[in-house]
Amino acid sequence: MSSDPWGRVDEDGTVYVRTAEGERVVGSWQAGSPDEALSYFRRKYDGLVVEIDLLERRVRTTDLAPKDAETAVGHLREQVVDAHAVGDLDALVKRLDALTEQVAVRREERKQARVRAHDEARVGKESIVAEAEELAESQSWRQAGERLRELVDAWKALPRLDRRTDDELWHRFSHARSAFSKRRKAHFASLDAQREQARVTKEKLIAEAEALQESSDWGPTAQRYRDLMAEWKAAGRAQRDAEDDLWARFRAAQDVFFAARSGVFAERDAALKDNQTAKEALADEAEALLPISDVKAARAAFLALGERWEDLGHVPRDARPRLEGRLAAVDRAIRDAEEAEWRRTNPEARARATGLAGQLQDAVEKLEGEIAKARAAGNEAKAGKLEKDLAGRRMLLEQAQKSAQEFGG
Template sequence: MENKDYLEEARQFGYVQNNEIWLKPFMNYPTRKVGEVKEVEEESLQYFAYRFEMFREKVNALLKKIEESENKGSFLMKVMHLKEQVEKYDALGDFEAIYNQLSQAENEIKASISRNRDKNLNAKVALITEAEELQDSIDWKGTTEKLKELRQNWIKTGPVDKAIADEIEERFRNAVETFFTRKKEFYEDKQSLVNRTIDKYRDLIAKAEAIQNSEDWDVATAKLKEYQTAWKQVGGNLPRKTTNDLWNRFRKANNHFFERLKNRITQTKTESKEKYFEDNLAKKRALVEEAEGLVNVEVQKAVPRAKELQAAWKTVGPVKGEESDRLWERFIIACDKVFELSSLEHYLRKRNMGAKIAPNEQVTARVNALKDFIKSDRQELEVLETNLGKLADTPGNETFRNMLQSKIRGFNRKIKTKQELIDLIKNKQVAGNE
């Protein structure tokens, strides 16, 4: 709109009196002052006409959003807020037309809300009907899951008319609570039967524990076998964890006795195992030392050898104590260095930054590339640590938590490996310059 148009619109809806700018009355709103003449009367009038144009554009933008949106109810407060501004917005223009536009939009939104509430009511009545059909079920597990699903659907369903909201909420809650009250009573009765079964198992445990240190081998052996037979005959439908806990106590007493019978054989086997562990330790130390030396071997030869060493590592038996973890850490880092160097060389070749450039430039290129890799690893690490920090501390998340922690350890090792490679490359450069 040109300045002339602004001025014409300003004079159509306003005027100047005593160096003050006034908006003419419209609808039920009286004449009101919107501003003052700063210097030139025409320029001031144009300014307030321009302010109205900005306000009209804001209204039009909102109306367009409403037209394009499926959830029109979310815009009701914004429309009402703009209607309130019509009464007090300092500008010159056709406020009556804007007021009528906003009023029409408000009525359409309210009608939409009313239709949605009717639809929500139908949906909630259907949920109530389904919940009431399930309240007398004895399928405890299946119905529990179904009612949980109905609860979620109830929460997701939008509001209904306030006049009946409490009534239908109470009907749904009563149906759900009726089932869960019956379920609770059922499991209380079942627990009484469980307790009697547990008492029988505990009696056998006490008898087994009373003779686990007996020196009368024949009598104790016969009694323990008798108790084992009685254990199988108790039966009962106990929770798996309870059954396992009781069985572990009973088995512990039995195992304690029979382990004492074969103590001498066990001692002999222990001495043999110690020799076995020592041999494995020597083999793994040799593999670690060779793997650590591969950083000084050409990458083309080092990579296949590292894979051979990894395969050989799998064939070596276990090592006792903390030495096992330390050797494994050294071995995996040594192999990682070989593979990281291979990846680095491949990266540099693709960018024509290999042997064709000067040695010092090669060192710089390698160090910079590794720093870029570290930066990328740290970004990945930060994302993983952030996700781990946001993860709720619940049993259901334990598997995902362990996976995240494993990945975090892996990225920390990658960063450490690349940093050690940077130091190695720099040290080689210093040694070469000397």
């Protein structure tokens, strides 16, 4: 009989393995020595060890699914329990028990990971839906449309939730996108209608502008063209492909009229150039009246000069404001001199100024007397108060005397 720590072969060739529960038969050996029999069955044990080593490595280093790992552990456990092998089978069972615990831990980790992923996906999808519902009210059509497309891609990248939650969130997301699309479609339909109306309006404006382009009624026609331009701006823009063509036609009609008007005015201005030269000389003559020493002589000279000015007639339009401004400045200077002379020689005004100065002089002398009496009586408080009143009256007196002097008083 031959044996080792984990098994033995008896005299009739029966092979036993030792376990915690006692010995059990694992086979029979008749073809060789007992040592050969034990070696054969130890090799079978070694094969089980290799398989368990491989499974432990897979569980430890790969993403083997817990369900597949449990199936593999169960399969190996059956092999170990019923193994026709000699070795420490109890140790193999313990290793399988430890693997079972590891797989259970892995299963729980995966469960928690799925819960976290579900929660993160739910939060992500709720965030997407909230943003989409906000964008549904936006009028930034291009930016909002692009962002909604990005949100669709973001939704697809997230894992599915439970069916009910996922369907509810998708329904809200889809509704927001549809609401935005409807609003955008309605907006652009309205815009197209407005642009079509603008096109019709501008066609009418062009027709009128073209009808006026040969007019020689320069003032009213120029004003009507300005009105047409205001109506053009108020009409808004037509379709992009039509707007440039419409504007070119409208502008061309105006150009015909204003080019003709400019030509006529240029000829007229050339004919009026001599008038401008003559009025320049009259303006110089008028300005020579300044400064004014004799008001009546200056006014008489200015009136005579004005008659000559009117006799000369029109000057070129661009020179008219400057020339008339020079003459008006001389007229204002003469008027100011006349006003000053009237104030100086007005008897009523002179009398009022002289009388007021006299009244104020009397008031000042009276206050001075009262102040002297108060000080003589030792009443400095009253004297101080009267001094303040005296200062105000003296100031008024000074102004009244100055005014009286202007009237020669």
